[in-house]
Amino acid sequence: MDSVSFDINDALKHYMSDPTAIPTPEADGALADCESDPESLTDNAVVNGVLNPIVDAVAENPDAITRSHIFDSLQFLLKYTSFLSAHALSKVFDLITSGLATEADAINNDLESDEQDLIAHHKQLLEMYGFLLQWTIAAVETKAAEKSSATAPTRGRGKPKSKKDAGKDGTWDSSAQLETALNTMCKVLRMKLAKIFLTTSERDTFISLLTRPVYMILESEQRVKSTSIRMHAFKVLCIAVKHHGHGYAAQISIVQNLTYFEHLSEPMAEFLHILAEQYDYPQLADEILRELSNKEFNSNDTKGPKSVSTFMIRLSELAPRLVIKQVTLLAKQLDSESYTLRCALIEVFGNMLAHLSKSDERGENHKTQMNAFFDVLEERFLDINPYCRCRTIQVYVKLCELDQKFPKRRQKAAELACRSLEDKSSHVRRNAVKLLGTLIRTHPFTALHGAQLARKDWQERLDMVDAELNSLKPPVDAPGLDEDKENTTVDQGLLDDATQIESPRKHPAEMTDEEKAAAIQKAQEEAATSEAIEKLTLTKRYYTEALKFIDVLHEATGTICQLLGSRNKSEVIEAMDYFEIGDAYNIEQNKVGIRRMLRLIWTKGNSDEGKGVQAHLIDCYKRLFFEAPDSFSPNDAANYIARNMISLTFGATPAELTSLEQLLSTMMKQGMIPELVVAKLWQVYGVQKRDISRKQRRGAIIVLGMLATASPEIVVGEMETMLRTGLGALGRADLQLAKYTCVALRRINPTGRQAKESTAIFSRLSNDHAVLVRLAAITEVPTDSKDWYGVAEQAINAIYTLSRHPDVLCSEIIRRKTRAVFSRMSSRPSSRPTSRDEAQSAPSPASTAETGDGDPTVAGSQPALSSPTKKQNKDNTVGLSQLLFIVGHVAVKQIVHLELCELDFKRRKQEKEKTAAATARSSLSASTSSRRSASAAKDKPKVDDEGDELDLIGGTTEDDFTEAMAHIRERELLYGPTSLLAHFGPMVSEICANNTTYRDRNLQQAATLCLAKLMCVSSEYCEANLPLLITIMERSPDATVRSNAVIALGDMAVCFNHLIDENTDFLYRRLADPEPMVKRTCLMTLTFLILAGQVKVKGQLGEMAKCLEDEDKRIADLARMFFTELSTKDNAVYNHFVDMFSLLSADRRIEEESFRRIVRFLLGFVEKDKHAKQLAEKLAARLARCDSERQWNDVAFALGLLQHKNEDITKVVAEGFKMVLGAA
Secondary structure (H helix, E strand, O other): OOEOOOOHHHHHHHHHHOHHHOOOOOOOHHHHHHOOOHHHHHOHHHHHHHHHHHHHHHHHOHHHHHEHHHHHHHHHHHHOOOOOOHHHHHHHHHHHHHHHHHHHHHHHHHHHOOOHHHHHHHHHHHHHHHHHHHHHHHHHHHHHHHHHHHHHHHOOOOOOOOOOOOOOOOOOOOHHHHHHHHHHHHHHHOOOHHHHOOOHHHHHHHHHHHHHHHHHHHOOHHHHHOHHHHHHHHHHHHHHHHHHOOHHHHHHHHHHHHHHOHHHHHHHHHHHHHHHHHOOOOHHHHHHHHHHHHOOOOOOOOHHHHHHHHHHHHHHHHOHHHHHHHHHHHHHHHHOOOHHHHHHHHHHHHHHHHHHHHOOOOOHHHHHHHHHHHHHHHHHHHOOOHHHHHHHHHHHHHHHOOOOOOHHHHHHHHHHHHHHOOOOOHHHHHHHHHHHHHHHHOOOOOOOOOOOOOHHHHHHHHHHHHHHHHHHOOOOOOOOHHHHHHHHOOOHHHHHHHHHHHOOOHHHHHOOHHHHHHHHHHHHHHHHHHHHHHHHHHHHHHHHHHHHHHHHHHHHHHHHHHHOOOOOHHHHHHHHHHHHHHHHOOOOOHHHHHHHHHHHHHOOOOOHHHHHHHHHHHHHHHHHHOOOOOOOOHHHHHHHHHHHHHHOOOOOOHHHHHHHHHHHHHHHHOOOOOHHHHHHHHHHHHOOOOOOOHHHHHHHHHHHHHHHOOOOHHHHOOHHHHHHOOOOHHHHHOHHHHHHHHHHHHOOOOOOHHHHHOOOOOOOEOOOOHHHHHHHHHOOOOOOOOHHHHHHHHHHHHHHHHEOOHHHHHHHHHHHHHHHHHHHHHHOOOOOOOOHHHHHHOHHHHHHHOOOOOOOOHHHOOOOOOOOOHHHHHHHHHHHHHHHHHHHHHHHHHHHHHHHHHHHHHHHHHHHHOOOHHHHHHHHHHHHHHOHHHHOOOOHHHHHHHHHHHHHHOOOOHHHHHHHHHHHHHHHOOOOOOOOHHHHHHHHHHHHHOOOOOOOHHHHHHHHHHHHHHHOOOHHHHHHHHHHHHHHHHHOOOHHHHHHHHHHHHHHHHHOHHHHHHHHHHHHHHHHOOOHHHHHHHHHHHHHHHHOOOOOOOOOHHHHHHHHHOOOHHHHHHHHHHHHHHOOOOOHHHHHHHHHHHHHHHOOOOOHHHHHHHHHHHHOOOOOHHHHHHHHHHHHHHHOOOOOHHHHHHHHHHHHHOOOOOHHHHHHHHHOOOOOOOOO
16 A cells, blocks of 8 residues: 655645645545535445545554545545535544544654654654644534524524534534544644654644644634633643744734634633743733734724723733733833723723732832822823723722722822813713712721711811820920920030040939939820820821812712713713712712702603613612611611601702602602601601600601602591691691691692592582681781791692682681781771872772671771881781782682683583483583582672673583683673772782882782782783883882792783783893892793793893803803703704894993803804804805904804805905094
8 A cells, every 4th residue: 555645845835725626646436436526425325435444444553544545535525525414524523633642642652762763754644634633623613614604593592403413414513522632732732742843844834733723713703602612722822832832923823813803802811821820931921912012003993902902901800910011011002093902001000000909019119110000090081082081980990999098099089080070071970970989988088987978077086186286296485495406406426425525424423313213204205295296197197188088079079969960861870879879978068969869850751761860869869768777676767767758858948849749759659658657757747745846847747748749648637637736826836837737738639640640539628627717717827927928828729729619718818817907907007108099999908898797897987197106017017918918829829710610611511421412401500500609709799690691601612611711810800890809909009009108028029929910810900000010020129029020921921922022121131130039030931931932032032142151150051051942943043143143242241252152152053054154144244344343253253163164254254354444
């Protein structure tokens, strides 16, 4: 049998160019017949017929491979592996692997016995097996890749088939055979190959036969995921590098792999780690890092930097000692254009710091390295790319979790994080908040006084230490202090010598035992004092550093509060978590943030993000206030939660209380508030036996009222308690308590959205019910407190919510109040200088109210005018102010009541239309008669008149009923001959018009408010008194009156648009009011009216634009919000920009910088190119008409902000301002 003539270099040359072109002349005849028809190779019988004898021959002796027909037959089969079945390929793979393994054993035996003659033969065998094994593994991987791509679409559907053996479909799992092959390679590589391959080139060629297939295996992501295969592959490479000089080739392959195969980033780092740790060969890692540090990436290449970045990060985690040696070179990549690489290096430096902090070495070099890494990280807080800035902050978050605290660097990190809160990137801001939270959680100031960070406590501690230090240090002018200072500058040796020359033995002899004892005691005391001072100095430094840290946190809190309004929901959630952490550490400023968080309950929950914010807020509040410590009993837990709930109301603004109500009602609906807690709240509210804090009792009823919006049954069951407490003696003594009790009572009958959600059906109460009697009585409490107005408002609201005939009951309240006010005036000297007009108007309501009752009236006996006392004057003005307040509020509530009657009528009518026509008519008639008193206005005679009218129209159409209601509102309430309110209209006008006569400030406020409310009732009354109200709004010296007038005009713009539309200029003028409160109210009113489309904008938007630069930040923020919302409505900013620009440019009071900021902000909303061009053309036309250089500069600045791309305009602007002087 002929031996094959095999030359490895020749074979590789043919294999690399085209494996299928390799000649196989000696191949088995059966295979030669298949050359023209490769498809026939799929028949296992043909292949097995050839393979079985080969397997037997090789099993008997691995030398059999050298036989030309066997070698060529195997080469032939490998040429056509694409046609071979999996079974046949598996058989070939096994054959070659086992042959190589057997040959390796034989070589080991021969090498030990120094059989030199056989070495050349073994060399050829190894090369042949290595060549065939490389080819076989390439074929196996190609087939595996085809299989994975073919099965990819079905991924995830059911379990994959078992692939242990070749199946009918020709698929098999080659993993086990691959592992065997890789093991055999290791076996071969462990031999003393230097004895077989005498030259380096021969050895390298053979080693490449084994390593090339390993790199091919690693190119498959699926293979790399298998830990077993990955580790076997690494083993082959490690032995090749360590013992057979494969280092340089491995370096090239690894760098290429990093460039082209993303999935190899982490495995290559793992390989270098194993090579360095287990095989003690760190040189390869050093070389690769050195090469990567000099590598430059194309700006368009994103894959390369990403892969290298992942590799470096992973390597720095696994083998920080390898990376730290090359870190100076790697730092060059910090200047790389690729932000991915910069991010990676930032993380690498963080890993280096973590490594150094855990090492035992603490020398100077160690400290220098740490400082260098920290310096780089601190610089990266200002990296131009937000992702790099984010990564820096994330690295600091990890560093904070380490055991070593880095106190000096922490302070700097806190300051940098505080600065990053104002970053333009929301990701950076979010991570900065997270870092600050982590800094709080892991702060180092826990050694002396626990972990709390209350600034007040730390300041007290610092003050105490300062005092102690001052007491220990001697005063500056103490005797002997100067001498001591001098002595320190003198050479002590000289002094001793001089003393010895004078009297060498005299000095020690002079000291007696007592003097010695005293000297020793003094020395000990001085040493103790010195030690105490040193200890206190260190303590002082500790306290000072803690305070510096707390101050940074306090500064950050203000910015984080602003971030609660961010559009980025994850940022909002991070801010909430920060406040929760801060509260746990008792940071005072965080209380502000926790209050501010409440408003997030209104976040629109349409999206998952919106719902996420609401849910997170509820979770935060639940953890902060509604979860008692585990050690508490159920009763103690309920007390704890009730106390917390009450504390939420302390010092809360009306806006915060509204948000708290929404939060608590949401939690109540979700069943988060136990019944026991509600019972505890009632106990706090209703306790009579002992005096408790007013604030606490008020808080209890406020919370109960809030919970009742979700569950009215809470209040229904405790009406007796409320009558006894809030509407009883305690309520009369504490009007705030009475007010919130009235609010809670209103919850019995849910209105609006709550009514739709509530399942409880409430039947209104008769006017003699105890609740309504007490509500009416609480409005008549004699007091001059401002709190009375809040009580009266809520009491009247409650009456209109609960009473079946609220108009009748309120008529009685007004009558009684009028009688009380005017009888007091008539029974005593007049309370103020009385004008002729008032002498007629004042008694009128009283006399009218009493018509038919036979009581003596004021009209009968007008007393002689005399000089009033101060007390009487005050009582009378307070009484009149209260009366006018009741009148105004009843008027407004009556309008609402009429609208509810109308809705109720329509609802009933629709229900009845579903039944038979006859039933419908009779039911409708009953409904109409039952609503007579409710649809009437304020007086019983009026009810009868209106009842007759409604009887005529009740059975007709809804339009008729609507017209009847409109008639009552327009003509009856303020002008009806029998209407109670009709008597107050002229009187209110009189008081407002004569503000010099009725000069009491509170009276004017109440009268203006009453006038405004009455004007909202009837357009006729509104038209008659509109000039008066506008005059008051313009000229009143009282900011509250002006604010109320602005709000009133806004309401009237909704009610009677045709009257107000012509007078909006007066409203815009209030934007220039000297008082911020009026300005803010006006801006809010106009914002609502314009965005709701209630008023037409006629070029006055420039006044709104001026508010963008207001000194008051809240006004400026409101203006920003207005224009942001306006920009969403049909190009509104673009349409009005020219008018706004004219007004702003003409106002010389606006600074140029302010003007530019306003214009830049407004033009930010002009996004379409078409609009930008049109605006540019309009503005460019003004350049020629500019009278001053400032005007020209203003126009040129606006043109510079617009993307107009008009060369003519650019040319005109470039020429600059030209002043043309006319002839003299």
